[in-house]
Amino acid sequence: MSERTAQLSVRDGRWTLYVALMGVPVSQWPEHHFGAGVVPTPSERSRALTGLGFVFTDGATWAWEEYPEQPDDDTSPVRLLASIRVRSRDGSWS
Incomplete structure (x- = not known):
């Protein structure tokens, strides 16, 4: 099975979890929207991924990065992005 x-x-205070599928239009990527507020817990993220048809790969951990909203502008607000390796639960996204 292929890893993804x-x-x-987060955008406008709302967290979104999505699975990047290369070769598939972004509008068709599986995604889950959380309510506004605090960062979803690891178990909330896991349940959302399971609902989208994915599970964590063995040993996978969340990696957090920050990036500027406006590249090359050190006064730009910072955004956070978390990533983790997943695989399809049933091979449907291989």
Whole structure:
């Protein structure tokens, strides 16, 4: 089964978890929207991924990165992005 990258990001105070599928239009990527507020817990993220048809790969851990909203502008607000390796539960996204 092919591994994919799941990512968690926030826009306008709302967290979104999605699975990047290369060769598939972004509008068709599986995604789950969390309510506004605090960062979803690891178990909430796991349940959302399971609902999307994915599970964590063995030994996978969340990696957090920060990036500027406006590249090359050190006064730009910073955004957070979390990533983790996942695989399809049933091979449907191989």
